[in-house]
Structures are given as structure tokens and as C-alpha cells.
Amino acid sequence: MRLTITREHLLKGLTTAAKAIGSKVPVPLLMNLKLVLNEKGLTVVGGNNELTISTLVPNMIGEKEIIRNAKYGATLVASKIITEIARRMEGEELAIEVVDETIVKIDDGKSSFKLNSIRADEYPEVDLDPSGVVFDISCHDFTRLIEQTAFAASSKEQRPILTAVNLEAAGGKLIATATDSARLARKEVPIDDVVSFVSNVPARTLIEITKMFEGAEKVTLAVSDKKILFSFDNTLVSSRLINGDYPNTKNIIPKTFNYFLEVNSAELISAMERVSLLSVERENVVKITMTEDALEVASKSAQVGSANEKLSTFQFSGDRLEMSFNSDYVVSAIRAVKAEDVTIAFIGEMKPFVIKNNKDDSVVQLVTPVRTY
Numbered sequence: 001m002r003l004t005i006t007r008e009h010l011l012k013g014l015t016t017a018a019k020a021i022g023s024k025v026p027v028p029l030l031m032n033l034k035l036v037l038n039e040k041g042l043t044v045v046g047g048n049n050e051l052t053i054s055t056l057v058p059n060m061i062g063e064k065e066i067i068r069n070a071k072y073g074a075t076l077v078a079s080k081i082i083t084e085i086a087r088r089m090e091g092e093e094l095a096i097e098v099v100d101e102t103i104v105k106i107d108d109g110k111s112s113f114k115l116n117s118i119r120a121d122e123y124p125e126v127d128l129d130p131s132g133v134v135f136d137i138s139c140h141d142f143t144r145l146i147e148q149t150a151f152a153a154s155s156k157e158q159r160p161i162l163t164a165v166n167l168e169a170a171g172g173k174l175i176a177t178a179t180d181s182a183r184l185a186r187k188e189v190p191i192d193d194v195v196s197f198v199s200n201v202p203a204r205t206l207i208e209i210t211k212m213f214e215g216a217e218k219v220t221l222a223v224s225d226k227k228i229l230f231s232f233d234n235t236l237v238s239s240r241l242i243n244g245d246y247p248n249t250k251n252i253i254p255k256t257f258n259y260f261l262e263v264n265s266a267e268l269i270s271a272m273e274r275v276s277l278l279s280v281e282r283e284n285v286v287k288i289t290m291t292e293d294a295l296e297v298a299s300k301s302a303q304v305g306s307a308n309e310k311l312s313t314f315q316f317s318g319d320r321l322e323m324s325f326n327s328d329y330v331v332s333a334i335r336a337v338k339a340e341d342v343t344i345a346f347i348g349e350m351k352p353f354v355i356k357n358n359k360d361d362s363v364v365q366l367v368t369p370v371r372t373y
Helices: 007-020 079-088 139-147 205-210 264-278 325-339
Strands: 002-005 030-037 041-047 051-058 068-073 073-078 093-099 103-107 112-118 133-138 164-169 173-179 183-190 199-204 219-221 227-232 235-239 259-264 287-292 295-303 305-311 312-319 321-326 340-346 351-359 360-367
Touching: 002 351, 007 030, 007 041, 007 051, 007 073, 007 079, 030 068, 041 227, 073 079, 073 295, 079 093, 079 103, 079 112, 093 112, 133 139, 139 173, 139 183, 139 205, 139 219, 164 205, 164 227, 183 219, 199 205, 199 235, 205 235, 259 264, 264 305, 264 325, 264 360, 325 351
Parallel strands: none
Antiparallel strands: 002 068, 002 093, 030 041, 030 073, 041 051, 051 235, 073 112, 093 103, 103 112, 133 219, 164 173, 164 199, 173 183, 183 360, 219 227, 227 235, 259 312, 259 340, 287 295, 287 321, 295 305, 340 351, 351 360
16 A cells, blocks of 8 residues: 555544544554555544444545555554654655555655554454434534533443433434433434434444534434444444433423523523532532522532622522522533523422523423532
8 A cells, every 4th residue: 555645634534533442442453543545545444343433535625636646555553653643744745655564654755654554454344334214414403412412421331321312313303312310401403304213322422423523514324223323524433322221201301390590691600600619528519599589509518618699680480499409510501502591490499400491492401409408
């Protein structure tokens, strides 16, 4: 294999595929990237048995030549090393050549490297063919779907199913739900295709995928029993699904409420972030006290002291109500609904409450309170 390639586009391909490798891989061989040069361009593949990313660096982009002096072939090379080399070299183009299937030479006219390589046929077979339910969605809509839900998934592996985002397609809608059992986020977006499926996709994978979209306008999803495949621009991402039944959350979100608080999102977030500085003993727990005439956010610590802040601009309907909660959960939920003014609806003390955007009923956030300190 031999080619001359623009450093900028090579680096983008390497860093994209390397996102699938991570720090823990099941076998050392998967610490390598697979480079395949053919008539389409240079394909870079990285994976870790659970996630695989394949991205194509084309020969031409518009009228700009990206790859020249090509001799087709393939090789495996250490991901971290070749990526750092491409990042630190200074030439606009890099000449790459595989010698005797064991050495990769990289040269920019100033710096030169020789890296040990492995035969490409030793890389595990990867299934990147679309199968199952296939449909398109705009990258904008899919990004909103994930941004407004995935943060609520659990980061703890004790219950793997809660580290997933539950994706369900039905009735011309794609619905995402995430919960760590203390909070829940749900968002729905319309899709043109009338398809039906339910799958549980690792939340971290979905977050990473939305970061890759850049200028892409649409993404094609192919959902089967064991994997989900995302295709956009010149990139394919294949992820395993998480086995198990997702908790039945459809009846968790209350439909009727007894108390309503309307307040400016930025002002409430700022107040909670300030007073939670003293909530050092109980995971950023703050208490909010609401009446028709007063709104106060407070926290206290036996070791540090106490803090409280009163907000002047709000509307509250209902009798006096106190509620304590993890302020990080509420801040994340408020940011997720993307509203200048947010409505928080309560049933009563120690009952889960809902945070919503009155101008967008496609997204809803639910938080479970904690016992008052």
C-alpha cells in the first residue's frame, strides 16, 4: 500500500475511527486501526467489539485532490501512535508506504517515521451491512433527541440497562427515554418513515455519534436485533445493543398536578449553583421553598454552614410547598428543555416533579425529590 494524502484529512479520519477504541479493549489487536486503500479512497476502521467506526477519506473533495500516488492495499497500525504522528507533523501532505507488510513509513519531507505494522487480514471481521428496520432522520433532530435525554442515563454498570437510551419508533415518531432511576428524560421527534422498533443503545455511544455529525444533514439508522448502524456522510458507526427489558416508564410521568412554578431558567440555575456550593455532604442537595409571595433556594452543611437566596421574578400557584432535590439533576433538566422560562409542576412533597417547556411538549424531564435535610 502506498499513498500521498493531505495531513488534515488523514488526521480527521484517524481521530474519528479512534473514538471507537477507548482505553479498554478486549484484545490487544484492537488497539490498532485498520487502513484500507482502494478506488474509493482511504477507509479507516477502529473498534472494541462493542462499537465499530469506519470512515472514508475520499480521493477528491469537490475539486480538491486529497489522495494521490495511490497503490491499493491494507494494513494495521497502532492507533495512538499514528494519530499523534499525524497531529504533530508539520507538512501539508504525508507520504505513507507499507513495506513488506510489517513496516509503515510516514514522511512529510522533513520528518520521517517507521512504525511496526500487522497484516490487515488478522483484523476481526466487522459487519457493517445495514439490516433490520432502516430509516432516515435529520442530524439536527437526532442531535436534539440525544442532547435532551442521554444525560439522564446511568453511568454505573450495576444495572447495564440503565446505561442505555431506550429508542422506540411508533406512529411516525422516534421517542428517546433515559433514566438512572432518580430522574427521567423523554423526547420525541417526527420521522417520515412509518417504522416500528424498540432498542436499547448505550448512551455514551449516542453522545459520541452526535459529536461526529459536523456538516452532515441526515443520518440513516438500521436497527436489528443485536446492533444498530448509523450512516452519515462517509462514516459508518455500528453499536451493540444492551440486552434486557427497559423499565416501563410510560406511566411514571404524572398527568395532573397541584402546584406550578414558572421562573426564568437562567436565574433559577444561577441561584441553585450558588447555594449548592455549601451542600458538600449530600450530593448537591438544595431545598426550594415556594409560596405565592416568595421563592427561596437554600442549602446547609453541618461542616461548612448554610446559604439561601431569594428570587423576585416568578409565579407560583398552590399552597406553601417545600421540596429538596439534587440540584445537578434539576439544572441538567432545565438546560435540556431549552426554555427561557421553565415550568415546574408538582403533585406534593416527596412526589416526583416535572420540568417542562410550555412552548415545546415534545420534551419532558422528571426528577425524584430527596428527604429534607
